[in-house]
Amino acid sequence: MATDTHPGEHHGHHGAGRYWVIWGALLVLTLITVVTGRMHMPTFGLMLALIIATTKGALVALFFMHLSEHQGLNRLFFAVSLLFVLLMLAIPLIDLGTRYRYATPPGSQYSDMQAIDIGANAQQGRYGGNQKKPTSQEQSEAH
Amino acid sequence: MQSSASTAGAPAAPVPRLAMHFASLEVQDNAARLGMWLFLTTEILLFAGLFICYGVYRFLFPEAWAASSRSLDLTLGTVNTVVLITSSLTAALAVHYAKTGKNKAVAVQIFLTLLMAIGFLVIKYFEYHHKFEIGTLPGRYYFYEGIQLPGAPMYFTVYFCATALHGLHVVIGMVVLAFAMVRALRKGDFGPNNYTMVELGSMYWHLVDLVWIFLFPLLYLV
Structure with a gap:
């Protein structure tokens, strides 16, 4: 009974073998994405990783989550x-x-402004771009 | 819901428990599934927010993104992916056995799923621990000397938010499946007409897997 497979049957009962096949496919796709991901392809890498992830996600949703029969x-x-x-x-x-x-965040690829250094000193994070934290001397000179 | 007192002695043929406002058991099952899918869409959109943060900051800081992702341990990430995919398989097999009324097998498969979930969390703990030691932490807590690029702390903000939210879902999924396992052991009344609890719990687990399938290449491989 468990080995009897009827893929077209609505809400029907499939064999457990089908899940193992999907599992194998998911592992193979994981292997492919790891191998190709390590090559660090400049432009196509992200696209390929997303295509593989979408394929894996579709297998999980359609067969593990039974979306194909719902x-x-x-x-x-x-x-x-x-x-x-x-x-x-x-x-x-x-x-x-x-x-x-100039409306892009400082330090980003599309900005000419210097990055905000929030690692060294938490106070500095408040003064973005080229701005320095005003010293108390400068403030007194301005007045 | 109608209670059925005669089920305790006959686990092989459980009595379907039809709520009175449903026309038939099939309608009731479909309603439960539809509700679960509706909930899962909200979960997808919850995680989507973090994926959009990822996309936006990757667009702004491509160099920091590439450097930071290479600082992660790819081996641990790959092992975790395999563990989670395999746990999805056992969760799917649990539903398969629940439909045939093999309650012992349901409990065994869910137990295996839970074991792998714990394995996943343990590996995640080691990864987190390493990051706390070398200082690849979000925002102002970042103190890693190896990568000094604008945007690198942002990468780890996204990393920690996404993996921590995913980890929380792993824990919730474990609790849901654990309830199903206890029921399979104690009552043993899962069968062709009563497997919704295992099915919906398993669907939640597959969603956790689904999210990780996208998180893994984006965070570890870029």
């Missing part, structure tokens, strides 16, 4: 949440990518 509404919920994740990712990145250069 009702359509479940799939709709899942798809809508992914749509909102993509929107949430795209909008801040479009914003940052098209910003006026």
Whole structure:
């Protein structure tokens, strides 16, 4: 009974073998992502890692979580949440990518200003960019 | 919910427990699943917030991101990925056995899942401990001399937020599955008509796995 497989059966019962196959596929994909990730490909690396992760995620959702056999509404919920994740990712990145250069955080790739050093002294973190913490002398001279 | 007093002696054929406002057991199961999926979408969006932080700061500080991710221990990360994927397999097998009413097997599979979850957390503890020692910590607590790049403390802010939230989910998933395991051992009434508890607990566990599948390459491999 356990070895009898009917993949098309609705809410039907599959053999346990199917889970082992998915598990094997997930391990192979993990191996691929580790090997390719260690090559540190400059532009394609992130894309490839995300494609592999999405494939693995799809296997987990469809077969381990049984999304492939659940009702359509479940799939709709899942798809809508992914749509909102993509929107949430795209909008801040479009914003940052098209910003006026001086509006980007100091020290970042798109800024000419010096980074804020918050490691050495917590007080310094309050004065960003090229600004130095005003000394008490300068303050008294200004007045 | 109708209580069934006659189930205790016959674990092989559990009585379906249908709440009176559902038309049939199938409708009840579908409603439970839909509710779980709805909850899981909120979980996905919760983690998505951290992934967006990751994306934004990676975009701003690519060099710090590359350097910091290479400071992580890839071996431990890979071992943790394999452990979590395997624990997902045993969680899926637990549902499989719950559907066939093999309650002992359900308990064994959940026990294996819990063991691997503990293994995952122990490895995570060693990784955290190492970071506290060398000083790759968020924000102003960062004191690692090896990487002095703007944005590096931000990487570890994202790292700690994401892995700690994920770790919390691991613990919650363990508690949920532990309840199912105790039930399989004590009552032993999981069967073809009564496996929702194992199924939904297992779905939660798979979500934890799903999140890690994305966290692992993004944090450790970039």
